[in-house]
Amino acid sequence: MEARKFTEKALSEWMRGKGPDSDIVISSRVRIARNLDNLPFPMLATNQQSKEILDRLSQVMQAAEMKEIGNFSEVFLSDMSELDKRVLVEKHLISPNLANESRNGAVIISENEAASIMINEEDHLRIQCLYPGFQLEEAWELASRIDDVFEEQVDYAFDEVRGYLTSCPTNVGTGIRASVMIHLPALVLTQQMNRLLPAITQVGLAVRGIYGEGSESIGNLFQISNQITLGQSEKEIIDNLHSVARQIIEHEKAAREKIMQESPIRIKDRIRRSLGILTHAEVMDSKEASQRLSDVRLGLDLGLIDHVSSDVLNELIVMSQTGFLQQVYGRKLNTEERDIYRAALIRDKLSKS
Amino acid sequence: MVCQECGKKPATLHFTKIVNGEKTEFHICESCAREKGELIPGTSNGFSIHSLLSGLLDFDPSGKGSSTSSKAQTIRCDECGLTYSQFSKIGRFGCSSCYKHFEDRLDPLFKRVHGSTKHIGKIPKRRGGSIQTKRELEELKKQLQYRIIHEEFEDAAKIRDQIRELEKRISAG
Numbered sequence: 001m002e003a004r005k006f007t008e009k010a011l012s013e014w015m016r017g018k019g020p021d022s023d024i025v026i027s028s029r030v031r032i033a034r035n036l037d038n039l040p041f042p043m044l045a046t047n048q049q050s051k052e053i054l055d056r057l058s059q060v061m062q063a064a065e066m067k068e069i070g071n072f073s074e075v076f077l078s079d080m081s082e083l084d085k086r087v088l089v090e091k092h093l094i095s096p097n098l099a100n101e102s103r104n105g106a107v108i109i110s111e112n113e114a115a116s117i118m119i120n121e122e123d124h125l126r127i128q129c130l131y132p133g134f135q136l137e138e139a140w141e142l143a144s145r146i147d148d149v150f151e152e153q154v155d156y157a158f159d160e161v162r163g164y165l166t167s168c169p170t171n172v173g174t175g176i177r178a179s180v181m182i183h184l185p186a187l188v189l190t191q192q193m194n195r196l197l198p199a200i201t202q203v204g205l206a207v208r209g210i211y212g213e214g215s216e217s218i219g220n221l222f223q224i225s226n227q228i229t230l231g232q233s234e235k236e237i238i239d240n241l242h243s244v245a246r247q248i249i250e251h252e253k254a255a256r257e258k259i260m261q262e263s264p265i266r267i268k269d270r271i272r273r274s275l276g277i278l279t280h281a282e283v284m285d286s287k288e289a290s291q292r293l294s295d296v297r298l299g300l301d302l303g304l305i306d307h308v309s310s311d312v313l314n315e316l317i318v319m320s321q322t323g324f325l326q327q328v329y330g331r332k333l334n335t336e337e338r339d340i341y342r343a344a345l346i347r348d349k350l351s352k353s
Numbered sequence: 354m355v356c357q358e359c360g361k362k363p364a365t366l367h368f369t370k371i372v373n374g375e376k377t378e379f380h381i382c383e384s385c386a387r388e389k390g391e392l393i394p395g396t397s398n399g400f401s402i403h404s405l406l407s408g409l410l411d412f413d414p415s416g417k418g419s420s421t422s423s424k425a426q427t428i429r430c431d432e433c434g435l436t437y438s439q440f441s442k443i444g445r446f447g448c449s450s451c452y453k454h455f456e457d458r459l460d461p462l463f464k465r466v467h468g469s470t471k472h473i474g475k476i477p478k479r480r481g482g483s484i485q486t487k488r489e490l491e492e493l494k495k496q497l498q499y500r501i502i503h504e505e506f507e508d509a510a511k512i513r514d515q516i517r518e519l520e521k522r523i524s525a526g
Contacts, residue, residue: 037449040433041446041449044447144475147475148478151478152478155480156480157449158477158480160472160487161471161472164472165449165452167445168444169446169459169463172452172463172467172472173467176474228466228467228468228469230463230466230469230471231470231473232469232473232474233474
């Protein structure tokens with residue numbers, strides 16, 4: 001089945017690339033929301049209408065311009081098992097909303113998995129591009145290019161004053177949501193996040209846990225994204241997020257240096273303990289795994305550990321999640337089984353790396 | 354109704370959260386919401402701007418109280434049938450025509466959410482040609498004013514010619 005090729009491997013091809021500032025920024029993402037003219041938004045569309053939306057948008061895949069961008073495959077949500085859907089959510093290729101609530105939902109994914117195009121999510125069309133490291137402009141350029149191909153083939157709901165019309169008022173205008181996923185262990189450790197967060201929200205940005213709205217921040221990973229989509233150009237939105245993220249990166253670097261200067265033994269001890277636990281534990285819940293993996297990643301970035309590759313850490317962050325674990329072991333697992341299998345998987349991967 | 358958090362101020366934001374069919378309700382005041390939202394990053398409470406939306410939609414531009422008055426309830430989108438009152442509960446438009454039908458009430462909402470009411474970003478290339486020209490015209494007129502004020506008349510004359518050229522193109526369709 002088509003979905004298999006995207007759910008088999010934990011790491012998307014793009015994740016193996018090293019982006020700028022990849023010691024702190026895990027990935028940069030841009031998604032744009034678009035709707036077709038003269039058809040109700042997915043929430044109110046009849047089954048017939050949402051089928052029509054799916055057909056019209058799926059056809060664009062055949063356009064010559066689309067083929068110039070890359071090799072895309074389409075997967076229909078109705079053809080996928082619950083487990084496959086979950087794995088795609090854990091890989092950030094589809095949203096939980098598309099997995100759980102869409103009617104006639106589909107996703108068109110590029111071969112390297114850097115671009116995924118969701119159909120019949122909250123809006124008719126959601127184009128999402130993910131790049132490794134700090135590459136917001138690049139992600140926006142690719143998303144905009146794909147947007148141009150769609151716009152050439154279908155009529156968008158667009159208004160001169162309000163811009164691109166979206167289902168939710170928080171997306172109207174540019175329809176753009178840009179975000180960076182950043183690893184901030186030193187800011188968390190030095191308890192500076194509480195001071196930083198209000199400042200970030202005051203400049204029109206939001207901070208969330210890594211699985212988007214409503215999810216917990218795990219393993220010191222934070223997602224910072226723009227909230228404003230109307231009254232600013234795409235460039236202003238990207239630049240604003242870029243400059244705030246740049247400042248946070250600098251704060252994190254300073255905090256890392258400070259920790260290394262003031263308590264090198266303590267931080268080394270913490271990192272090596274975490275590595276020791278990851279390589280020897282028999283039971284490991286997901287929260288502990290995330291925290292320990294965050295420690296080891298910090299150790300790697302600080303040059304305190306050298307025999308672990310960052311690819312393996314990235315892979316383990318994705319693979320130690322529920323959906324993936326079940327996928328690896330080929331069946332539904334209860335919590336206790338998951339904790340045991342998670343520990344085994346981590347031991348195994350780290351000993352080989 | 355009094356705020357569930359501080360128990361003092363009146364609750365102005367009301368949430369209904371449904372997770373796996375289980376319904377929970379919150380009623381809190383704005384200052385508690387702000388405090389929660391800023392102190393707990395990305396928690397499952399979901400006190401982000403997005404989830405505060407239905408609270409914002411209940412905002413009456415006249416400032417005389419809640420907008421779920423009988424008048425608001427009767428505003429309806431001809432195209433998809435969604436009423437303004439339904440819209441303010443779910444925080445989602447039903448179709449692109451809702452933007453036209455609810456137009457009078459949207460400016461205050463967009464102002465609060467985005468700080469702005471007018472799109473200045475990307476324009477669809479195929480359908481947006483005339484909008485692009487209009488934007489260029491506005492920009493040129495601004496530049497013309499600037500040149501005149503600064504007594505740069507030679508440049509001003511050039512810009513005036515560009516404006517005439519554009520206006521000719523617009524009237525020719």
